[in-house]
Amino acid sequence: MRNNIKVIIASCILQMKQSFSRSMFKFCIIAYPILAAITFYFIYMGETDENIISYVFLGTAITSMWSSISFSSAGDIDRERFMGALEVIFCAPTKFRIIMLGKVIGNTILGVCSMVVSFLVVTLLFKTKFTIEHPILFSISMLVGIVSFIFIAMLLSGLLAISRNTRVLMNCIDYPVFILCGAFFPIEVLPIWIRPLAYVLSPTYVLKLARMSIAGIDLYSNYNKHFGGLIIVTVIYIFGYLKFYNIIDIKARKEATLEVI
């Protein structure tokens, strides 16, 4: 256990150094939150501060955090493969998934910075009044949300590791998530038949919980329901990620195609 933690920390630190040297990651955590906040602010201009906080700030913050965690983590296996380091990591005495977990945590720590950038843009540039009605509940929901993002990123990295076309697929997963999770508009504008899909994705719950914590909670049962939903989908992601990494492990050893999967 202690050794695994050491590996996670080392992998996390190395990942942060590597990620920050990539220009796309710099875009995700610095430029995207600024430019997205500006774009969506102009669309929402004239709306109430509550709407601006709910959709411009939270929408930008959660989507930029989502992009920097999942987008980057999904491409990590592909990048390792391209650099010829995948087989080295794979054959290391520590389990492959433990090393990958460290990488995803590294991306997550940097991803949180994008949330801070969004907050600064909305409050300083647009001078929007920002108050949180339930700061403790907000912190708890964000913390659980981040853990959930880590595991969905692990699941995605496993899923996309099986495909050769990771880069194209990675670029195409942003908009479905933005639409389904109600990042910039409520999911109630979506047709009823598509809404169940939204509840498979953890950003939906994170956004709902964060909005409730900021604006005030009318019904605590509603808050608890969404919090419970977030926990359940996170547990599903954990099982999914363990399963996928197991499949990769078997496939790579059986077919000897680790570098060409």
Added chain:
Amino acid sequence: MKKFFRISLISFKALLGWLDPKLYVIYKIVDPALQMIFYTLLIQFVYKSQDITPWILGNAFLLCTKNAVFAVGTMLRNDRDQGTLQLIIASPANKLYVYIARVFFNVLDASLTVVIGLVIGVIFFGLDFTGINILLFTLSILTAMVGGMGIGLVLGSIALVMREIHLFLNVANMMLYILTGASFSRERLPSAMYFLSNIIPLTRSIDASRIIMEKGNLSTALQLLGVDLAIGSIYILIGFTLYGYFEYKARVSATLEAY
């Protein structure tokens, strides 16, 4: 002319050589369709009862950025990465001719993407083309795409001397969403940004397409398209001049392959 089309087609095929048809469909049809749905739902929610046709058009036109920014914008840099830049520079062919030929198919491909966006608008959001001047509307799409490629060529030339290429191209892409007024009225922009929005291509083509859809004054639309075509051509020339300048600098300091 035959040579022009040959260069154009080979260049376009080379650009998409890494994709199979299935991925081309995902990248060029599914993703733009989802992007259109996202922005239209957002606009429908924010602007509520207002007519959202102008914003559907704006967002459909901006789908061309996939070609303009990410295909044309990386074209020259890909040449260097693949070792063909030195061959192009050393060849006796007219560089401007080769330069324009290489973006020609991107104009058609980008126009197709815009049409996909418009079809999404018709199917899901009731965009109505009844009784409009289709010829002029097509002209507005083509003018916008020429302007878009002009932006792409300028970005592509600058990308030759940039290290942070992805950061640069993605920022440029998002700036287009802000400056062209695709999703909101340009009057909302601060004066400096409003000025910038007036000196980039695409803006007027989008405005012209809105006038054509409203069955407004067609001569005003034509005038806007003329100005946009002129601005787009200036951008192509700026792109070519920058390319020439960087080529000269690279020859002098022998850094053509350096990055």
